[in-house]
Amino acid sequence: MSALPHVCGKRCRLFVAVLVLATAVPAAGQTTRPYVETLASEKFAGREAGSPGERLAGDYIAAQLARMGAKPLPGRSDMFVPFTFTAGSRDGGSRAIVGSTTFNTTKDVIALSFSDDGEVSAPLVFAGYGIVVPETQNFGYDSYATLDVMDKIVVVLRYFPEDADQQTRGILARYSDLRYKAMAARQHGAKAIVVVTGPRSPNAGQTVPMSFDTALAGSGIPAVSVSGAVASALFAGAPKTLQTVQQELDSGNPHVAGFALDKVTLSLKTALVRETQTGRNVVAYFPATSATTGVVKPWIAIGAHYDHLGLGRNGNSLAGKDETGKPHLGADDNASGSAAVLAIAAAIGKQPMRRRNLIVALWSAEEIGLVGSTAFVNAPPVPVDQLAAYLNFDMVGRMHDNKLAVQATGTSPIWSRVLERANVTAGFDLTLQEDPYQPTDVATFNQAGIPSLNFTTGAHVDYHKPSDTADKINYEDLDRVATLASTVVRRLMEMPDAPQFAKVAQSSQTAGRTGVRVFTGTVPDYTSNAKGLLLGGVVGGGPAEQAGLQKGDVIIEIAGQTIANIYDYTYALELLKIDQPVKVVYMRGTERRETTLTPGARR
Amino acid sequence: MALLVRRPTQLFVCFLGAALVAAGLLAAVEAQAPLAERAALAERDFLTRIRRLTVEGRRAGEGYWSKDGRQLVFQSEREPGNPFYQIYLMDMASGDVSRISPGIGKTTCSFINPETGDVLFASTHHDPRSKQLQEEELAFRASGKERRYSWDYDPEMELYVRSAKTGMLRRLTNKRGYDAEASYSPDGQWIVFSSTRQAYERQLSAAEQKQLETDPSYFAEIYIMRADADGSGPKRLTNVPGYDGGPFFSPDGKRIIWRRFDEAGLIADVRTMNLDGSNERQLTDFGAMSWAPYFHPSGQYVLFASNKLGFENFEVFMVDIDGKKEPVRVTYSDGFDGLPVPSPDGTQLAWTSSRAGGREGQIYLAQWNHQKALEAIKNAPPRKGPK
Numbered sequence: 001m002s003a004l005p006h007v008c009g010k011r012c013r014l015f016v017a018v019l020v021l022a023t024a025v026p027a028a029g030q031t032t033r034p035y036v037e038t039l040a041s042e043k044f045a046g047r048e049a050g051s052p053g054e055r056l057a058g059d060y061i062a063a064q065l066a067r068m069g070a071k072p073l074p075g076r077s078d079m080f081v082p083f084t085f086t087a088g089s090r091d092g093g094s095r096a097i098v099g100s101t102t103f104n105t106t107k108d109v110i111a112l113s114f115s116d117d118g119e120v121s122a123p124l125v126f127a128g129y130g131i132v133v134p135e136t137q138n139f140g141y142d143s144y145a146t147l148d149v150m151d152k153i154v155v156v157l158r159y160f161p162e163d164a165d166q167q168t169r170g171i172l173a174r175y176s177d178l179r180y181k182a183m184a185a186r187q188h189g190a191k192a193i194v195v196v197t198g199p200r201s202p203n204a205g206q207t208v209p210m211s212f213d214t215a216l217a218g219s220g221i222p223a224v225s226v227s228g229a230v231a232s233a234l235f236a237g238a239p240k241t242l243q244t245v246q247q248e249l250d251s252g253n254p255h256v257a258g259f260a261l262d263k264v265t266l267s268l269k270t271a272l273v274r275e276t277q278t279g280r281n282v283v284a285y286f287p288a289t290s291a292t293t294g295v296v297k298p299w300i301a302i303g304a305h306y307d308h309l310g311l312g313r314n315g316n317s318l319a320g321k322d323e324t325g326k327p328h329l330g331a332d333d334n335a336s337g338s339a340a341v342l343a344i345a346a347a348i349g350k351q352p353m354r355r356r357n358l359i360v361a362l363w364s365a366e367e368i369g370l371v372g373s374t375a376f377v378n379a380p381p382v383p384v385d386q387l388a389a390y391l392n393f394d395m396v397g398r399m400h401d402n403k404l405a406v407q408a409t410g411t412s413p414i415w416s417r418v419l420e421r422a423n424v425t426a427g428f429d430l431t432l433q434e435d436p437y438q439p440t441d442v443a444t445f446n447q448a449g450i451p452s453l454n455f456t457t458g459a460h461v462d463y464h465k466p467s468d469t470a471d472k473i474n475y476e477d478l479d480r481v482a483t484l485a486s487t488v489v490r491r492l493m494e495m496p497d498a499p500q501f502a503k504v505a506q507s508s509q510t511a512g513r514t515g516v517r518v519f520t521g522t523v524p525d526y527t528s529n530a531k532g533l534l535l536g537g538v539v540g541g542g543p544a545e546q547a548g549l550q551k552g553d554v555i556i557e558i559a560g561q562t563i564a565n566i567y568d569y570t571y572a573l574e575l576l577k578i579d580q581p582v583k584v585v586y587m588r589g590t591e592r593r594e595t596t597l598t599p600g601a602r603r
Numbered sequence: 604m605a606l607l608v609r610r611p612t613q614l615f616v617c618f619l620g621a622a623l624v625a626a627g628l629l630a631a632v633e634a635q636a637p638l639a640e641r642a643a644l645a646e647r648d649f650l651t652r653i654r655r656l657t658v659e660g661r662r663a664g665e666g667y668w669s670k671d672g673r674q675l676v677f678q679s680e681r682e683p684g685n686p687f688y689q690i691y692l693m694d695m696a697s698g699d700v701s702r703i704s705p706g707i708g709k710t711t712c713s714f715i716n717p718e719t720g721d722v723l724f725a726s727t728h729h730d731p732r733s734k735q736l737q738e739e740e741l742a743f744r745a746s747g748k749e750r751r752y753s754w755d756y757d758p759e760m761e762l763y764v765r766s767a768k769t770g771m772l773r774r775l776t777n778k779r780g781y782d783a784e785a786s787y788s789p790d791g792q793w794i795v796f797s798s799t800r801q802a803y804e805r806q807l808s809a810a811e812q813k814q815l816e817t818d819p820s821y822f823a824e825i826y827i828m829r830a831d832a833d834g835s836g837p838k839r840l841t842n843v844p845g846y847d848g849g850p851f852f853s854p855d856g857k858r859i860i861w862r863r864f865d866e867a868g869l870i871a872d873v874r875t876m877n878l879d880g881s882n883e884r885q886l887t888d889f890g891a892m893s894w895a896p897y898f899h900p901s902g903q904y905v906l907f908a909s910n911k912l913g914f915e916n917f918e919v920f921m922v923d924i925d926g927k928k929e930p931v932r933v934t935y936s937d938g939f940d941g942l943p944v945p946s947p948d949g950t951q952l953a954w955t956s957s958r959a960g961g962r963e964g965q966i967y968l969a970q971w972n973h974q975k976a977l978e979a980i981k982n983a984p985p986r987k988g989p990k
Contacts, residue, residue: 417700429654
């Protein structure tokens, strides 16, 4: 204000005074800071679902909610809503007998994480890459076109043809996921599938590590990967060596046919041990202050996941070599969202009037596939059709440049209006994204037909690393996010009608993305709607950093593909080859620059 | 060509219209756009805490402040069933937004009376074809076709004022021709506006008639009238072929600032004049489209928009009130940045921008660094002088 005293008359000064009063709040950052610092402390050891750290964190959250006056849900005696989930899988003694040789170490034979248990002895057929592109794609590629695999064991190569042109690779990559290959084999009548990492592929001759797969549904047939040694044994006496046939297949030519491996016999046994554990959602509510008879959909819910990656032993950790095994404290992911939810709960709890009941939910097992929120929606303590709206908070603690992204705004026509009005005083540089198919619990509620929103400040270089710590949180702006969301919650509570739900069509670009195996070390800024791909950061020592890219750069072209958004980028990644340099065109500020990036292999 | 023209004409009807579309020949403008004006200055020197203000609706623009800074009036396409702009008033303390215009027909260019709080705007809602035109436009958009949007300088466009006290609407003009782009004097006693009425008042030559059919804005001139007028006796202030529009008063009420297009409708420059049309002064000479000027409330400089750096890349610039210095660039973002309007206390800037991506503009708000602006203008080199 001091900049212009001479043009600022009496009315103007009055206005300033009013504004100052209206925005007088407790010292910046003081509301959310204690929650984040506690949840992201070493004591909770990264809050892995089902772990002692998760239990302690849940106890802490329940104590905070009780202190605020929140109640257990109707019909429940406490705030803990447990659920069981698959915490991981390990091989339980799979083996392959080729001719008279027995392979029984996991170095040679290991079940895929979605394998069925079973024992199979059957004739063998090599089916190339085992890829079937659906006819709807108008692109003819069917590894089974000339083969009869009924009641046989199928042997296929991992990944997709190595030397095909970029467009072909882009299409084939989408159908090269091992689950998809197993499904294709089963649909063609195969009794089992054996996967080999070809001699011309990255990780040549190695078995596929047991990946973390929470989906309980198996592939319907035994599915294993085998080593190069086993593959050699399987190809004994075959018409072509694996090396030769892979070279032919790698051109992308769809007419290179598979063949029977009829000189050997295979007896396969698969055994997979799935470990189940129990996680806990913490769910409480603030009852409406008056009877809700006549209120349309008298419940609303706010939520955030409080679990994180623990020591990062599962596949989701991005920890560097020097950090492996350290606790992933998850200050931003998602102590920040949990803190925002607690701050909103505290504000709403103090409110003398509430026309609707407010559910406050802190989810567990989000990191392994939205498991906690899904369990809640599948067995809802309150009928889901009585839920007027759901607000989710995931990674809201790293605000920069005042930018806040609100996702899933396409789930109701009221969101843009509600957000515009609440933001006039909150003052964020809002980005609205209609898409509700986000990798966070908002997707669960969208799926259940509930008007939903997700608030986020986006990914950063510490994402899924032990370095996501409480000292890096922007508490002042985190408090502001909670204040904005409290305004939205109040408006939702007071609305006589419930927001209308709108179904957003799932973009084919976000659906079923598979087969990305290259590593570029870029950290996209998901909050940006800018043209191109804005980098929220680069992974230290990764290919992007080595190429000279840095936070704030906007990639507009990679490998000849123009990049308009994150989807274009993800698609373009499928076309990259490990160790093959590509040109990257990017903007640094207003300057257009070029560099060469050499992708590495994702483990 | 259509592609080149589409963005600016879609974004802002009020100040820039058919002149552009009709022209379609922008090579001259583009050719002289050096890619980067590499100065030591950047957007953050002048604008901090940038944020998007309007969110609802397909697009919004032209935000103008009330005298106390508590309200902002703007146009936005957000009325269900009406694809055209309507006028909305935003309460900056509560965030409440209410529609001011009737909801029917086309509207544009609103302004708040500094004394009474009444809202002035242009509207066609009295046109009995309004609903039909809305439905036609909606059907066209639903068809998925794209066309070059052109502001049509609808001769049905008339000035209206909505009373802050009673909410009643009063019609201020009643002449065939486009009457719009109106604003109040600081004391609320006078209105300046742009009108094509002269083209409908006299017998046009055959060439002029053809001109009216292809580009009616050619006939737009600046007029001034009493705010309490009944529509009679506006005084014409400009008399030069080419589109004169977008007039506003200086903070002391002694000058009018506006922009004038050349006859071809390709190049526009910012000018000021006395209230009687005398003592004209040209402030810009980029040889590009420089328009949407607005005084900073200090009266020490003027903000405006120009596509000097590329036909679709409008940026906000500022220049001293005598136009003696080379204008200083304010915004540094892709797409459109224009229609800058400082808050009455001079500490904030509202403007229209497409920086979030896409083609459509929305209103943005930022803290304005007045001291830095003064410094930058002071340090700017002398202008080369009008051509």
